[in-house]
Amino acid sequence: MMNAMNVPSKRSTLERKLDKLILALFGGLFLMCLIGAIASGVFINRKYYYLGLGASVENQFNPSNRFLVATLTMFTLITLYSTIIPISLYVSIEMIKFIQSTQFINKDLHMYHVESNTPALARTSNLNEELGQVEYIFSDKTGTLTRNLMEFFKCSIGGEVYGTGITEIEKGGAERRGIKLEEVHKSSNAVHEKGFNFDDARLMLGAWRNEPDPDACKEFFRCLAICHTVLPEGDESPEKVTYQAASPDEAALVTAAKNFGFFFYRRTPTTIYVRESHVEKMGKVQDVSYEILNVLEFNSTRKRQSVVCRYPDGRLVLYCKGADSVIFERLGDGNGDLKKTTREHLEQFGSAGLRTLCLAYRDLSTDMYEHWNEKFIQAKSSLRDREKKLDEVAELIEKDLVLIGCTAIEDKLQEGVPSCIETLSRAGIKIWVLTGDKMETAINIAYACSLINNDMKQFIISSETDAIREVEDRGDQVEIARFIKDSVTADLKKFLEEAQQYLHTLSGPKLALVIDGKCLMYALDPNLRGMLLNLSLNCTSVVCCRVSPLQKAQVTSLVKKGARKITLSIGDGANDVSMIQAAHVGIGISGLEGMQAVMASDFAIAQFRFLTDLLLVHGRWSYLRICKVVTYFFYKNLTFTLTQFWFTFQTGFSGQRFYDDWFQSLYNVIFTALPVIIVGLFDKDVSESLSKKYPELYKEGIRDSFFKWRVVGIWAFFSFYQSLVFYYFVTSSSSSGQNSSGKMFGLWDVSTMAFTCVVVTVNLRLLMLCNSITRWHYISVAGSILAWFIFIFLYSGVMTPYDRQENVFFVIYVLMSTFYFYLTLLLVPIAALLGDFIFQGVQRWFFPYDYQIIQEIYRHEPDQSSRSELLDIRNDLTPDEARSYAISQLPREKSKHTGFAFDSPGYESFFASQQGVYAPQKAWDVARRASMRSGARTAQKK
């Protein structure tokens, strides 16, 4: 997308903390060098005549300029101690993360969606461990929590409710109240196709002719069939046609008309063809063409859409459908009963979580229409403020409407959403719903997802109060702004006080905050921002409704920057892009709404419920592994460098290296490189099923338990201890003659001995930190130690024409000819690891981490057997079949709650266009959209 905002480059919080650690190491390096440098300046003296410090001595050792000596030694020491900086750490981490994301996340069968053939996709490998520390999830609603599959569910025509279905929300509500609803058996002629899930014999197959108000029914169906911007595609028969619509609601409505016998099958730029059944008399089918004179498009300020059409017999009608509030304002006088009952029905549908639309029509006289049309054409051809003028003109004709009825569309929750949310909240993650929907439906969805329940104390900050409406009617923008701001301030203050009171009481209710977009605009003002943040952080769940994409992003960064918590945004549409980019981790649902969200996201999953696996399994493991890798790297480099540092003290601070150059350079590259990568890939504390069974384990990541400064400090302490053991044990034990030959060791013998001990110990220490040890661990650890021995055997055994390695010529063979070597090799690693071992034992015994408790509970239960077994069953399956078989064996979740909401068609594209996030699409520009879609689909097929 060319018009997207700058794509932020995201780095994980852990990595940023790692930078601090590296900085601290640089500080340590500097300190060590400074100590050495100053001491070298003090040490150097002509009295050490054997150092040849005559008049011609180079500056580095010239005792007559001690300052220069110190300065130059500083540089020498920096190169000498540079091993303290784990340069290969970043490379190793990148490698680990890359494999984690491409091999583990992308190929996890638990996150593979069979129906849409979509695996999870990690679009960046930067943020794997960030997934293990998420504390706030910001979720879009439509397409994320819900399926964005709209089904025509109920309707009300002429004051009569049709449709016998019961929504999940109604069932849930009834169960909560203890009423058992009887299961309504579907009648034989119940139709269920995409977009239509309606069961009422009174309207089907022409039966509507016998209803109290058949004319109203007729207008209702015609309105559905004519007033839309849908494009039919495919064959012109009811079974084969498919509708391409700007929003799934529209398609559902047209599909409904089709099922009621008003089959819209062809559209030309000026006409709509409808095949009408049972109009004249039962069973008669006729093709009728309606001339479309004007289309007054949908947008979110108008919240309605109208079509002016001319019947074949010359009748001019304006059909209008829209939100209840705007339609009711524009109804003509009279017919009060119908209005009242319809409003009741609307409320009834709304509380059932259905998305509602009101339908109305108006007969127009030719004169009046012509008169109006001139204005319309004028407005349409105006160059400035065209949108605004069109709105004004539309206002002129959309009045004195006659109410027909209302529709109710069901928007189903995605599979497993409620249980996923329940699991996530047990994991200590707080979920905020940010949606463009109106408040009632947003609250409904929140109920359906068990984000809000009746035991919670709800704080509602809404702009839809009488006081605000009254001010708005007066129309003074400045006054409105001031008034809303004041009321928002007052609300926030009041609620914050209340919230703090509840917090002080021990068993106070949980809190929930509901705020709408207009109020949010003021609450996000820098003065009120702190208060809003304070209040919302005290709430268990927060619902923001009627928010624009920009506000979604603002709320996300409010928590991200204001509270310094790790945030995750999940959404599926273009309107979620800014929120996805603003959060630490952005997740795109690869679903129906196109690819914008996925393109902007860091991870893409097919279903909301896969978030459980992504966070609780992959995220947690990644976090655990990266923490181990980082701390271990820190440890091994620090230990190694400190031995060098202790040696400096005994060389007159000259910067003599303890280890041969090659030992030093290969230490990080070969002798200790591979095992830590293996740990970064394979370490598991508890199995994947237990991770999901005990979501509480996730809290360790939120608290950052494994990469606290305290943890780093403990590692540093043990590095310190170990380096002392390495240096002093090896040197003190080598100070006398060796074997029975009485010969003495030199510098390189001692250093090779010390290096051997370091390599062995550091590799064994790695095994001690593993939670699960695969054969790869053994291979890599043994391989690393073996690599060292092979290297030193070759390196010290072969004399080349180059000068350097003669230092260590034959050293290892000399060493290995002594008993000293073997005794020291047994003693030093064990003495060095003893401290760590005691610490680990005590820690596990007296201050266990949560995961360690789980480990011990399930110590004797072999896990993961079921999955391995199922694989053994398949004997002669192709890999593909095996894969789908394996997939089919995965446990499926049954959805428990379902929730619904109303979302204005085109609403999202409206905000998106305001935000400049993606190219605005005219709602009626269906042809273009259709061609884009089919193009996308063919591209997918390839």
Added chain:
Amino acid sequence: MDADGGSASAVGIEGRPVSLHSGQPRALYQFTQQNLPACKPVLTPGWVIATFLLIGAIFIPVGFVSLHASQNVVEIVVRYDAECIPEEYQSNKVAYIRDSSIPKNCTRYLKVHKHMKAPIYVYYQLDNFYQNHRRYVKSRSDQQLLHGLKYNETSSCKPEQLNNGLPIVPCGLIAWSLFNDTFNFVRRSEEMKINRKNIAWKSDRDHKFGKEVYPFNFQNGTLIGGGKLDPRIPLSDQEDLIVWMRTAALPSFRKLYGRIEEDIEADDVIVVHLSNNYNTYSFGGKKKLVLSTSSWLGGKNNFLGIAYIFVGSSCILTSFVFMLLHVKNPR
């Protein structure tokens, strides 16, 4: 360490017959689904205690054996640097040692308290001598030591590099500062033979010092640092030099001087006639003479034995503490 402390799941999976065409997809499947067979060590108190007991059980005997070996070694250390300066030079030792006209002979008496069994190793020990100083360590040319004048690149030897335009053989500060005190031992007015052969490691003698390289211009310069070498003997046979040039790790070090190949009885008094040539006075270094027998492990060094016993007994102690806690407060 405590690797197999957990479940047998690895075995369970490995043991089941695998009925796939090849192992490859299965291994890959286990890899991508993160289901590799693994054992899960759980560091329970039982395992901690057992590990500690095991370490203790191994370490304490090893420690006693090592300590015993070290204790059996008889070692006599005599410091002679201060005593070998005549009264009149006590206030200006450096002047004494630098004045080559003064004879440097000195006599010390060693009383042997315990029977010393041959071979008895004679070491000299220097303290506060930084053989591991960076400038010192690199001031040598290994190629020249091996090839002599055939190898001309001796820049690493600065400042003891050239003499009259010819490279010094052997060049460098290390060789230049060769230790040159000598020791003669007399017991009951009978000189004891010191074997000064085979005191360097064989690899050094055979591969690092040339058989054809003669120190023809060694210590001919204006400033003489230490010992001189017999220009008729090739470097590979100059074992003093070879020993000296295996630079020590610490500023306090011993080097092998020779072997006395006869037993010394207890209460024998040994007269050491030494020539106190080497200058450690300018930097306040000590010089010591060490006579030591050896065991299978080496010279007298209690460190290994004590460390083993200490680690072993602290393991046992810890395991007892843990056991007590475990009994009192079982999980």
